[in-house]
Amino acid sequence: MFVMRVGKRKNGKRHVYWALAESYRTPRGSRHRVVGWLGELQGGAKQGWAHLAAKLNGHPPAPATPGLFARRPREEPVPEQVEVDVRGVRVEGAKDFGNVWLGLVAWRWLGLDRLLAELLPPGREGVPWPLLGTIEVLARLCEPASELHTAQAWYARTALPELLGVQPEEVYPERLYRTLDVLLPCKDAVERHLAEQFGELFGSEREVCLYDLTSSYFEGEAAEDPLAQRGYSRDGRGDCKQVCLGLVVGADGMPRGHEAWAGNRLDRSTLPDRVEHMEARYGPARRLWVFDRGIADEKNLAYLRRRGGAYLAGTPRPVLRRFEAELTDPAGWESLPNGVAVKLPPDRDDGDTYVLCRSPERAAKEHAIHERFAARIEAQLRRLQARLAGAKTRPDRTRIERQLGRLLQRNSRAAGKFRLRLDDDPGRPGHLRLTWTLDPAWTAWAAASEGAYLLRTTAAGRDPETLWRGYMRLTVVEDLFRILKSDLLLRPLRHQIEPRVRAHILVTYLALVLWKTLEHLTVAAGLGNAVRTVLEEAARIHLCEVILPTSTGRELGLLCISRPDPAQRALFDRLGIEFPLRLGQPRWRNLIEH
Numbered sequence: 001m002f003v004m005r006v007g008k009r010k011n012g013k014r015h016v017y018w019a020l021a022e023s024y025r026t027p028r029g030s031r032h033r034v035v036g037w038l039g040e041l042q043g044g045a046k047q048g049w050a051h052l053a054a055k056l057n058g059h060p061p062a063p064a065t066p067g068l069f070a071r072r073p074r075e076e077p078v079p080e081q082v083e084v085d086v087r088g089v090r091v092e093g094a095k096d097f098g099n100v101w102l103g104l105v106a107w108r109w110l111g112l113d114r115l116l117a118e119l120l121p122p123g124r125e126g127v128p129w130p131l132l133g134t135i136e137v138l139a140r141l142c143e144p145a146s147e148l149h150t151a152q153a154w155y156a157r158t159a160l161p162e163l164l165g166v167q168p169e170e171v172y173p174e175r176l177y178r179t180l181d182v183l184l185p186c187k188d189a190v191e192r193h194l195a196e197q198f199g200e201l202f203g204s205e206r207e208v209c210l211y212d213l214t215s216s217y218f219e220g221e222a223a224e225d226p227l228a229q230r231g232y233s234r235d236g237r238g239d240c241k242q243v244c245l246g247l248v249v250g251a252d253g254m255p256r257g258h259e260a261w262a263g264n265r266l267d268r269s270t271l272p273d274r275v276e277h278m279e280a281r282y283g284p285a286r287r288l289w290v291f292d293r294g295i296a297d298e299k300n301l302a303y304l305r306r307r308g309g310a311y312l313a314g315t316p317r318p319v320l321r322r323f324e325a326e327l328t329d330p331a332g333w334e335s336l337p338n339g340v341a342v343k344l345p346p347d348r349d350d351g352d353t354y355v356l357c358r359s360p361e362r363a364a365k366e367h368a369i370h371e372r373f374a375a376r377i378e379a380q381l382r383r384l385q386a387r388l389a390g391a392k393t394r395p396d397r398t399r400i401e402r403q404l405g406r407l408l409q410r411n412s413r414a415a416g417k418f419r420l421r422l423d424d425d426p427g428r429p430g431h432l433r434l435t436w437t438l439d440p441a442w443t444a445w446a447a448a449s450e451g452a453y454l455l456r457t458t459a460a461g462r463d464p465e466t467l468w469r470g471y472m473r474l475t476v477v478e479d480l481f482r483i484l485k486s487d488l489l490l491r492p493l494r495h496q497i498e499p500r501v502r503a504h505i506l507v508t509y510l511a512l513v514l515w516k517t518l519e520h521l522t523v524a525a526g527l528g529n530a531v532r533t534v535l536e537e538a539a540r541i542h543l544c545e546v547i548l549p550t551s552t553g554r555e556l557g558l559l560c561i562s563r564p565d566p567a568q569r570a571l572f573d574r575l576g577i578e579f580p581l582r583l584g585q586p587r588w589r590n591l592i593e594h
Contacts, residue, residue, distance in 0.1 A: 078556060078586045088549035096142075097159040097561060098538030098579060103138045104163060106517045109201075112137075112510070115193050119186045127171075131164050132179040135171060140511035142535060144489035147176040159543040162559060162583055180503035187506050191257045192281055194513060198254045202520065208251035208470075211274060211291045212477040213267050214484075216491040217242045225498045229263035235491060243493065243501060245484075246270050248278065253476045254516055257281075258509050260502055267294040272303055279307075286310055288459065292474060293317070296456065301352075305458065312457040312470050315354075320454050321445075323356060328448050333358075334464060342464040355455040355464045363451025370446055373414035380407050381418070385434045394430045397422065416442040479529075484512055487532055525574045534575065537568055541579055547589070559583040 006017045020036045107113060116130035138160065139150040155161070156168035215233055217240035222228035228241040235242075242263035248256040257277070261270060271291070278287070288310045296313035304311050320327070326345040333341045343356040384403065388395060400422060408415040418436050425433040455471050484490040490508045495501045515531050522530045541562055548556040560582045564572055572578070 083551040085549040090547050091544045092547060093545045094542045095157055095159045096539050097543040098541030099142045099535045100138055100158045100160050102538050103141045103514055106514045107134060110197050119189055127166050129182045131166050133183050136179055136507050137510045140488055140507050141514050148173045151176055180500055184499055184503040195256055208288045210249040210473055210477050211289060212474060213244055213246045214481045215242045215244050216493055219492040219494050220496055222496045225501060227262050227498050227501055231264035247477055248274060249477050260505050268297045268300055271295050271300045310458045315454045315456050320449060327452055336465055342468050344464045352456050352458060353460050355467050357468055358452045366450040370414050373411040374417055377411050377414060377418060381436060388432050388434055395432055483515060484508055521575050537571060555589045556586050557589045558586050
C-alpha cells in the first residue's frame with residue numbers, strides 16, 4: 001500500500017487530493033486501485049497516512065527518506081527503443097530551473113550540504129532538516145519573500161522538488177518555521193566552516209577584518225523580542241523598532257561572520273565582542289581591524305592596543321581640528337589617480353600614524369549641503385524678522401528664542417555660520433528686533449575642511465596611499481549591506497520573537513555567501529558584479545516534462561532542460577556554466593494524471 005497523489009481541476013482551479021492505494025497484478029501487468037479517499041491533507045496528516053501505509057505493508061518507513069510523496073514510477077524498466085505516436089507528443093510542467101540549479105551548485109561547492117548533514121543527523125522528521133535548510137536559503141537567494149510565499153507559491157514552480165526529492169506538499173509554512181529553529185544553533189559551526197572553505201577555494205586570508213554595522217526595521221510591535229528597540233535608523237525608519245546587525249568581512253570581500261544586537265545598541269560598544277569572538281574562533285593574532293569613525297573612540301583604540309591588535313580607522317570630526325595647520329598648508333599633498341589627495345602629517349605623541357585625505361567630490365557634496373542649510377536658515381530668519389517688525393504687540397521673547405533654537409537644530413550642518421541677536425527695538429519701545437551676522441571663522445573652517453577626513457592607524461611605515469586604499473575597503477561592507485537589504489530583502493523583519501529573527505538573519509547571511517560565491521564567477525569573467533542579472537537569465541532556463549505517447553497506450557516521461565538562446569549561451573559560456581540536458585532517466589508515467 002502507498003499514499004497516492006491525485007490532481008483534478010474544478011472551475012478552472014487545480015485541486016490536489018490523496019488516496020490510500022494498493023498495487024495488484026493482472027495478466028496485463030501491475031495495476032493500482034484506491035482503497036480509500038483521504039481528501040485534501042495537510043503536512044502532518046500526510047505523514048501519518050504514509051506511516052500507516054508502510055505499517056500495513058509490514059515495514060516502517062525510514063524517517064529521513066526524501067520524496068516520500070514523490071510520484072511512484074512504474075516497476076517495469078523502460079526499453080531502449082519504443083514506438084512513439086508523434087501526434088500526441090507534448091510538454092508539461094515548465095518550472096524554473098537555472099537559478100535554483102546555480103544556487104544549489106554553489107551550496108554544494110561550499111560543502112554546506114555535507115556540513116548540515118553532519119550537524120543535523122536524521123531523526124523522526126518526515127523531511128531531513130538539511131534539505132529544508134537548503135530550500136530556505138535558495139528561496140532567499142532566488143526569490144526572497146516570506147516562508148508563506150515560499151511554501152505556497154515559489155517552491156512548487158521551481159525544479160527543486162526534482163533536484164532535492166522533496167515534494168511541494170511536504171513544504172509548508174509551519175515546517176519552514178521549525179527549520180529556522182533548527183538552523184540557528186548551527187550558526188557558529190557554519191561560519192567557521194565557511195571561513196575554512198574560503199581559504200581553500202579563494203585563497204582568503206584572515207589578517208584583515210573589515211567591520212561595520214547597519215540596522216533593519218520591524219513590521220509590527222515585536223513586543224516579545226528584546227532585540228526590537230528604537231535607535232538610530234540607517235533606513236530612515238525612526239518610527240519603527242529595529243535590530244542592529246554587525247558584519248565582519250575579509251579583505252577579499254567575503255563575509256567572515258555576523259551578529260545581531262538590540263536596536264538601541266551603540267556602534268562603538270560592539271567592537272570588543274567581535275574581537276573576542278574572532279580570537280576565540282581563530283586564535284589570537286595581530287589582525288588589522290578596519291572600521292569607521294562611529295566605532296573609533298579612544299576606549300576601543302586603547303582596547304585593541306592592549307590586546308596587541310592593529311587598527312585602521314576613521315576619526316570623529318572634531319579630531320580634524322587638531323590638524324588645521326596641516327590641512328590648510330598646500331605643501332606635502334600627494335594626488336592619487338582618482339583625484340583624492342592624501343598627506344602624512346608629523347607623528348603625534350600617541351604613537352599612531354595619521355593620514356589627511358581630501359576628496360573633491362566629497363568637498364562639492366558637503367559644500368552644497370552647507371549652502372542648502374544656510375539658505376534655509378536665512379530664509380526663516382528673514383520671515384521671522386519681518387514678522388517681528390510688523391507685530392502690533394510685544395511678542396513673547398521666550399517663545400521667539402525657542403523658535404530660533406528649533407530652527408538651528410533642524411539645520412545644524414550650517415547653524416554655526418550665524419550669530420544671532422534678539423534685542424529690544426530702540427525705534428519701537430516694547431518690541432523685539434532680530435539681527436544676525438555671519439561668523440568668518442566658521443566660514444573659513446568650512447571651506448578648509450569640506451571634503452576632508454582623517455585616518456588613524458597603528459600600521460606605521462606604510463605610505464599614505466596604501467593606508468587610504470585600505471580604509472576605502474569599507475565600501476565593500478556597505479555594498480554587502482545593500483545586497484542584504486535590497487537584493488535579498490533582509491528588511492523589513494516580520495518575525496516577532498528573538499530566535500526567529502536571528503535565524504532569519506542567518507538564512508539571509510547564507511544567501512549572501514552564495515551571492516558572493518557566484519560573484520567570483522562574474523568578476524573572473526569580466527562581467528563585474530552582475531549576479532542578479534545572471535540569476536534572472538538563468539531563471540529563464542526551464543525544466544520541462546516531455547510526454548511521449550507510445551503505441552502500447554502508455555506514456556513515457558522525460559525531464560528535459562530547455563536550451564539557452566544565443567544571447568544566454570554567450571553569457572553562460574563566458575561564465576563557464578553548462579546546464580545538464582535532462583534529469584534522471586525516462587520513466588513510465590502513472591495512469592492517473594498528476
